[in-house]
Amino acid sequence: MVLKTREKLIEVARQLFAHKGIENTTMSDIANASDRGRRTIYTYFKNKREIYNAVIERESEHLVERLRGIASSDISATEKLMMFIDVRLQIVRETIDHQSDNPMLRTLFIREVKRMERIRNMAIEKELDLIQNILDEGLESGEFSPETVDSVYMAMLMMFQGIELSYMRNNFHQMHIDADKVPDQVKEFILNAITNK
Numbered sequence: 001m002v003l004k005t006r007e008k009l010i011e012v013a014r015q016l017f018a019h020k021g022i023e024n025t026t027m028s029d030i031a032n033a034s035d036r037g038r039r040t041i042y043t044y045f046k047n048k049r050e051i052y053n054a055v056i057e058r059e060s061e062h063l064v065e066r067l068r069g070i071a072s073s074d075i076s077a078t079e080k081l082m083m084f085i086d087v088r089l090q091i092v093r094e095t096i097d098h099q100s101d102n103p104m105l106r107t108l109f110i111r112e113v114k115r116m117e118r119i120r121n122m123a124i125e126k127e128l129d130l131i132q133n134i135l136d137e138g139l140e141s142g143e144f145s146p147e148t149v150d151s152v153y154m155a156m157l158m159m160f161q162g163i164e165l166s167y168m169r170n171n172f173h174q175m176h177i178d179a180d181k182v183p184d185q186v187k188e189f190i191l192n193a194i195t196n197k
Helices: 002-020 027-033 038-044 048-071 077-096 103-111 113-141 149-169 179-194
Strands: none
Touching: 002 027, 002 038, 002 048, 027 038, 027 048, 048 077, 048 113, 077 113, 077 149, 077 179, 113 149, 149 179
């Protein structure tokens, strides 16, 4: 019951933050929308900042869940890495897409870059471990080249950030890049750089 109530408060706050904005949402708004009294909210959260942090944590966890499934799957390290790249870029596209069913992330991604960065920073720590585990697995199996794996790891992280920024700005056309081809081009580049041939 305690966990259900807390999760409901987080979900209600997430929806209100997405629709009204963080600054325009009050603890009273959250209480009213969740059919709970303010006292109940303060049982779980000291203030709006604390409930906001819980929303951020939950959103960052959602970003990583799909990637975790890939990293733990029973396929080769090369297949995992290619799927990881696909899903990672798909998550960014879905977040930006106006048809997205996640208005909180879309709102934060487009309007509130600093807050979106907090979600990404929380997610990236988890994501880095997943990437490193896949790369280590590929080194152990002999699929990946020990001479290039560190450089590829760094290049992937930088590419992801640049691609995210281009999706946010919707400026692929300015650089004469077909956004639909980006995932395949990134995978081809990474695969050529990291695999033992």
